Amino acid sequence: MKTVYFDHAATTPVDERVVEAMIPYFTEHYGNANSTHELGSSAKVAVEEARETVAEIIGAEPAEIIFTSGGTESDNTAIKGVVEATGKKEVITSPLEHHAVLHTVEALKRHGIKPVYVEPEAGGTVSPDKVANAITDETALVSLMHVNNEIGSINPICEIAEVCDEHDVLFHSDTVQSIGKLPVDVDELGLDFLSMSGHKIYGPKGIGVMYMRHGSAWIPWMHGGSQERRRRGGTLNVPGIVGLAEALELITKKREEHWEHFKKLRSKLAKGLYETFGDTVQVNGPAEGQGVPHIMNLSFTNPSGGGLDGEMLLLNLDVEGICVSNGSACTSGALEPSHVLEGIGMKEDVANSSIRISMGKDNTEEEIDYLIEKLKLVVDRMKTVTA
Numbered sequence: 001m002k003t004v005y006f007d008h009a010a011t012t013p014v015d016e017r018v019v020e021a022m023i024p025y026f027t028e029h030y031g032n033a034n035s036t037h038e039l040g041s042s043a044k045v046a047v048e049e050a051r052e053t054v055a056e057i058i059g060a061e062p063a064e065i066i067f068t069s070g071g072t073e074s075d076n077t078a079i080k081g082v083v084e085a086t087g088k089k090e091v092i093t094s095p096l097e098h099h100a101v102l103h104t105v106e107a108l109k110r111h112g113i114k115p116v117y118v119e120p121e122a123g124g125t126v127s128p129d130k131v132a133n134a135i136t137d138e139t140a141l142v143s144l145m146h147v148n149n150e151i152g153s154i155n156p157i158c159e160i161a162e163v164c165d166e167h168d169v170l171f172h173s174d175t176v177q178s179i180g181k182l183p184v185d186v187d188e189l190g191l192d193f194l195s196m197s198g199h200k201i202y203g204p205k206g207i208g209v210m211y212m213r214h215g216s217a218w219i220p221w222m223h224g225g226s227q228e229r230r231r232r233g234g235t236l237n238v239p240g241i242v243g244l245a246e247a248l249e250l251i252t253k254k255r256e257e258h259w260e261h262f263k264k265l266r267s268k269l270a271k272g273l274y275e276t277f278g279d280t281v282q283v284n285g286p287a288e289g290q291g292v293p294h295i296m297n298l299s300f301t302n303p304s305g306g307g308l309d310g311e312m313l314l315l316n317l318d319v320e321g322i323c324v325s326n327g328s329a330c331t332s333g334a335l336e337p338s339h340v341l342e343g344i345g346m347k348e349d350v351a352n353s354s355i356r357i358s359m360g361k362d363n364t365e366e367e368i369d370y371l372i373e374k375l376k377l378v379v380d381r382m383k384t385v386t387a
Helices: 015-024 038-058 070-088 099-111 126-134 155-166 238-253 255-280 310-319 338-342 364-384
Strands: 065-070 090-093 112-119 139-143 170-174 191-195 208-212 281-284 294-298 354-358
Touching: 015 238, 038 065, 038 191, 038 238, 038 310, 065 070, 070 099, 070 170, 070 191, 070 208, 090 099, 099 112, 126 155, 155 170, 191 281, 238 255, 255 281, 255 294, 255 364, 310 364
Parallel strands: 090 112, 090 139, 139 170, 170 191
Antiparallel strands: 065 208, 191 208, 281 294, 294 354
8 A cells, every 4th residue: 555645734755865965964074063173164164055055045144044953943942032132021923823832922921921812814814903903012022924834824924024113023933834835035024033944845854943133132042052153052963954955945946836736736636625525525724825735724524513533534544545634743642623723713623623734846646636535435434434
């Protein structure tokens, strides 16, 4: 039985060219990038070249790039660093954010910080006007993701950035799901802070980026050595840094081509779903064409009422060789309704019945056919059992 992978929003396979770029920094150039001898110097050169590559692609200066262990650390670093530096007591976000943001702002309540949650629109976006209405003199930071990892909605980042600028409030965006899919330029988007993760763009796990605009109020959260201009202590992950830069460069070159590929796959998937399941399948999130094409969140109704059990649907698909998710990989197994779907007003039973299909650059139309075939097999079987 073959395995077909439709969980690219959780992680992506590492591109072979990325692996090739990384290998020398495990073997020949294995020095610590902070060491002054030749092996250390060669590692340092690789790090700085990678920093320049990342900076150029997102429209930043190399000195504004800080390498981290991934998107979660970048989110924590941006939020906690701004709160500490400004001394202000409020952070504005939304209930649809990744838990790397939500749990961070909730944890800050122990230090007297008040999370302010802006109610999202039905399609999963946040209105700039609502952000403007939420800002007070005590707002330290606004943190809103670019693309939602569960439903694929795209926030109006430029307009939100304008609101933040008008009120002299710093703006952070988690761009983990938009990097490589949408144009991401920190000046055009108006960002003060940005989070990025290598393993979502066919790069390695355990490496990420936090962009910080020059002059932004911020204090380092990770302490230790003098690495990253004393902004993030810890021995640099040289192979990971090299791999992230290579992955980002490769995916950026093919971004528009991949986008068209995803649109074609999504169109085929949507057509097949409605032809096969009719009105017993529901696409959750933004209206067609208003979100990213590679993420599709689905719910299936049960003849006895409510939705099919999403966890059982996922497990049954896994038995058939189909890898999908029931939301964020960081919360899978929690047996709780998706906070994103509940956040856009879906009832608990429907939210519990959802699965997320997220496509990658190497998925094919034949795999879409295979997915629909196996979905029908599994859904029919589950409906028979619960009838």
